[in-house]
């Protein structure tokens with residue numbers, strides 16, 4: 001007697017996380033190319049706090065969520081371009097970005113306005129890297145939006161890989177953490193507070209538990 005009928009459907013073993021770089025700022029730049037290379041911030045609904053920063057603004061040390069009244073002097077000194085948030089614009093470009101991403105993967109799980117997990121199972125390395133770089137180039141060419149893609153065997157590792165791609169400004173915008181040695185190295189350097197749910201849950205309560213691979217959290221997969 002065979003039980004193959006009851007074998008669970010295999011979870012994807014290669015997951016990509018596509019994430020827009022400085023998404024709201026990048027959306028503003030699509031319609032105002034003069035903002036390229038200039039420091040730009042986007043403010044929250046009531047124009048109270050910084051909710052998106054260009055790389056130039058990050059380099060000035062202005063943190064996410066900073067109340068705008070605290071940086072008036074910096075805005076003047078560095079001629080930072082300040083924008084009110086325009087969520088209909090960001091939502092529209094987000095939908096277009098997800099549509100483009102959907103052409104490159106059989107399954108796309110939209111995670112936030114500018115993030116989506118892609119099932120990249122079946123694309124072998126090194127073709128995988130070139131394939132993902134092709135996605136980055138296509139989104140840039142078709143929509144004018146810069147994105148980075150992190151690739152890993154789990155969602156968490158895809159997120160970690162994406163973080164590395166962004167922080168280290170990796171050429172091509174893609175980092176893959178499919179090799180156990182690279183995973184161990186990346187997780188050892190990881191600041192837990194950098195990662196989403198863990199960041200919100202608080203650095204102190206989690207301590208360093210997630211830094212030692214493999215951990216349950218690093219194995220989280222598609223639902």
Ligand SMILES: [Mg+2]
Pocket residue numbers: 019020021022023114
């Ligand atoms: Mg983003």
